[in-house]
Amino acid sequence: MKKVKTFKLSLMMCLTLLFVSTFSSNVSVYAATDLTVDLSSVIGPVTHAAAGSLYGVDVSHPDNGFILPLRAKSYANPAMSGPDNHRLEGDGVPVAQRLANTGSKVTLRLADMNPNWYDFPGLTSWYNKITSLINEVQTLGLTNIYGYEVWNEPENNSWHGKFVGNLDNSNSYVDFFVNVPTTKSYTMTIGYANGSGANSTHNLCYNGLPCTSVTYPPTEGWGIFNTVSANVNLTAGNNIIRLAKGTGSAELDYIDIPGAAQTRYEAENGTINQGVIKNNGFSSSNDTDNLTFNEMFSLTYTKIKQLDPSAKVIGPSYASFFQTGMRNFLSYQKAHNTLPDIVSWHQLLGQNFTNDYNTYRALETSLGISPRLISINEYSGGAWFSDEGKPGVTAPLIAKFERLKIDTAMQSLWNGTGTLGSLLTNTNQRNGGWWFYKWYGDMSGNMVSVTPPNVNSMTALDGFANVDSDRKYASVLFGGVTDGTVNAVIKNFPSFFGGNGSKVHVRVESTPWVNRDTAVNTTTTILEGDYTIASNQINVSISGLNNSYGYRIYITPFGQATNVYEAEHAAVNHAIISNSSNASGGKYVSNLDYSDSYVDFYVKVATTKTYTMTIRYANGTGANSTHNLCYNGGACSTVTYPATAGWGQFSTVNVSVNLTAGDNIIRLAKGTTYAELDSITIN
Numbered sequence: 001m002k003k004v005k006t007f008k009l010s011l012m013m014c015l016t017l018l019f020v021s022t023f024s025s026n027v028s029v030y031a032a033t034d035l036t037v038d039l040s041s042v043i044g045p046v047t048h049a050a051a052g053s054l055y056g057v058d059v060s061h062p063d064n065g066f067i068l069p070l071r072a073k074s075y076a077n078p079a080m081s082g083p084d085n086h087r088l089e090g091d092g093v094p095v096a097q098r099l100a101n102t103g104s105k106v107t108l109r110l111a112d113m114n115p116n117w118y119d120f121p122g123l124t125s126w127y128n129k130i131t132s133l134i135n136e137v138q139t140l141g142l143t144n145i146y147g148y149e150v151w152n153e154p155e156n157n158s159w160h161g162k163f164v165g166n167l168d169n170s171n172s173y174v175d176f177f178v179n180v181p182t183t184k185s186y187t188m189t190i191g192y193a194n195g196s197g198a199n200s201t202h203n204l205c206y207n208g209l210p211c212t213s214v215t216y217p218p219t220e221g222w223g224i225f226n227t228v229s230a231n232v233n234l235t236a237g238n239n240i241i242r243l244a245k246g247t248g249s250a251e252l253d254y255i256d257i258p259g260a261a262q263t264r265y266e267a268e269n270g271t272i273n274q275g276v277i278k279n280n281g282f283s284s285s286n287d288t289d290n291l292t293f294n295e296m297f298s299l300t301y302t303k304i305k306q307l308d309p310s311a312k313v314i315g316p317s318y319a320s321f322f323q324t325g326m327r328n329f330l331s332y333q334k335a336h337n338t339l340p341d342i343v344s345w346h347q348l349l350g351q352n353f354t355n356d357y358n359t360y361r362a363l364e365t366s367l368g369i370s371p372r373l374i375s376i377n378e379y380s381g382g383a384w385f386s387d388e389g390k391p392g393v394t395a396p397l398i399a400k401f402e403r404l405k406i407d408t409a410m411q412s413l414w415n416g417t418g419t420l421g422s423l424l425t426n427t428n429q430r431n432g433g434w435w436f437y438k439w440y441g442d443m444s445g446n447m448v449s450v451t452p453p454n455v456n457s458m459t460a461l462d463g464f465a466n467v468d469s470d471r472k473y474a475s476v477l478f479g480g481v482t483d484g485t486v487n488a489v490i491k492n493f494p495s496f497f498g499g500n501g502s503k504v505h506v507r508v509e510s511t512p513w514v515n516r517d518t519a520v521n522t523t524t525t526i527l528e529g530d531y532t533i534a535s536n537q538i539n540v541s542i543s544g545l546n547n548s549y550g551y552r553i554y555i556t557p558f559g560q561a562t563n564v565y566e567a568e569h570a571a572v573n574h575a576i577i578s579n580s581s582n583a584s585g586g587k588y589v590s591n592l593d594y595s596d597s598y599v600d601f602y603v604k605v606a607t608t609k610t611y612t613m614t615i616r617y618a619n620g621t622g623a624n625s626t627h628n629l630c631y632n633g634g635a636c637s638t639v640t641y642p643a644t645a646g647w648g649q650f651s652t653v654n655v656s657v658n659l660t661a662g663d664n665i666i667r668l669a670k671g672t673t674y675a676e677l678d679s680i681t682i683n
């Protein structure tokens with residue numbers, strides 16, 4: 001979706017909101033506030049599938065410090081940007097280069113290579129652009145391209161097809177003027193739509209011969225086209241072929257006559273009597289090089305695979321899930337052996353995603369198509385503009401995406417580019433949504449099952465959770481509409497937590513939301529304590545909840561230190577994570593060798609005061625080296641590291657830091673010569 005909306009879509013949104021609000025009021029009949037987390041029911045590995053955003057990362061902004069903690073699986077960017085393209089900014093290839101070391105991938109949106117919304121340049125130019133793009137990706141050796149998204153929202157008239165509808169009067173017809181070189185029988189293909197649910201007919205009349213009848217089986221809907229064939233005996237030179245109203249109704253897109261002067265005669269270019277020319281994304285026109293969207297997608301798929309057989313092709317990227325359009329698309333691509341590797345659509349209007357997902361999987365089954373990866377490459381809540389980035393709205397969405405193993409999902413773009421999907425303010429500061437996505441980025445190990453009060457509600461309380469048995473912790477993120485209380489039932493503790501009778505440490509935090517432009521410097525700890533496992537579960541009751549806020553429950557084994565921060569789990573810029581049995585946690589950060597190399601530690605303390613920070617480091621230079629220590633926006637200072645026994649051989653230094661209650665961001669950045677970082681401990 002782009003920022004400019006059509007009236008039609010606004011109306012759809014209003015209708016949807018009415019539906020959602022009605023639906024939400026029914027939620028109260030459920031045991032409203034129970035959220036059950038099964039720590040032993042693994043969904044799959046943590047990938048941060050839904051942490052990315054559309055145009056959320058630009059070539060030069062935001063700063064990496066904002067991007068790194070989110071650990072998004074993929075962003076979506078224009079395949080090319082500039083004055084001749086749909087987007088001025090966000091050029092996907094340099095963004096992919098920029099993100100190459102962060103672990104994030106980039107979806108390249110090919111439609112954005114075109115100007116406006118979107119002008120198809122003709123197949124030759126289209127192929128040239130794609131060839132140039134893929135050659136560039138290959139020349140640069142980029143390995144973090146998630147895939148090539150062929151088009152965007154084709155059904156919303158971003159595919160400029162035309163057809164003739166309302167051929168409903170007794171004298172409605174379209175005359176096609178067809179020139180053929182040879183007198184013979186030709187097999188004519190008719191692109192038509194019949195949304196009546198029953199067969200309809202046209203009368204086929206030409207060259208003074210008796211009319212015959214053409215039968216149109218039902219298509220997936222009005223404006224959604226299939227083809228039928230009919231034989232016509234044409235004479236060399238000009239012929240007038242008339243398709244006239246018969247029984248029931250049909251819409252006409254084009255006729256194809258192989259061997260004729262044109263291979264396609266568009267209905268809208270014929271002589272139309274008692275019919276109306278219409279626009280939509282399922283039909284073809286001169287503006288689309290006489291291709292339907294399905295045809296263009298299929299040809300583009302083939303071209304991409306010729307250029308790079310390992311490339312992933314993404315589509316159709318409908319503005320919302322709708323079964324009829326998806327069936328039409330999948331049926332066509334299956335028949336042409338050009339099914340996308342990753343099926344995409346958008347979640348913007350508050351629809352029931354759980355239901356849409358199940359409908360989609362059933363559609364695959366019914367068409368004999370193996371399960372595709374799914375990318376929801378634009379998402380926001382039903383009140384799209386005010387919802388984007390709001391934790392209380394995104395939590396129930398992410399919960400569904402994680403529960404259903406959606407491969408990637410990207411926040412929509414209702415705000416400016418380069419703001420990580422409305423997670424930064426207009427003055428480039430973190431807002432409350434950023435901290436929620438930072439918690440998401442903190443997740444590691446495996447995602448585990450969370451059962452909300454109602455999996456079908458897109459607005460009510462829902463959450464997602466992870467367990468990391470190496471790092472020995474679990475976390476649960478949640479948000480959504482509640483009556484102000486949540487009872488989190490956390491059960492089936494893995495053995496590293498101990499068993500029944502063991503205590504676990506629980507910290508519950510909230511991140512606020514006023515609006516996207518309200519900066520938030522810290523999250524708030526709203527509850528902290530030790531809970532005893534009984535019947536292999538604990539119940540954490542939380543009250544005073546705000547429907548716009550996001551929440552995290554962070555659970556560690558009793559007695560496990562919470563003041564040690566491993567460098568390898570921090571936000572690491574332009575450096576490498578290495579393994580060593582000497583290192584705390586088995587890993588450390590090496591190669592902090594560049595002017596932009598740094599590690600950002602997110603340190604949470606209960607009290608504002610001066611703390612001792614113990615830095616575990618290695619310095620194999622044989623002489624003193626330094627890092628620059630910068631935190632909380634204050635002036636930087638220098639930390640001096642005496643030489644250690646070698647690289648990967650660690651020692652410690654202590655420095656004093658003045659921390660404020662809540663979250664503190666402590667940066668250790670390259671200074672004089674070199675040093676490696678293992679961990680920091682705050683006392």
Ligand SMILES: [Ca+2]
Pocket residue numbers: 161162163252253254266267268283284285
């Ligand atoms: Ca047409």
Ligand SMILES: [Ca+2]
Pocket residue numbers: 566567568583584585586587588677678679
């Ligand atoms: Ca370490």
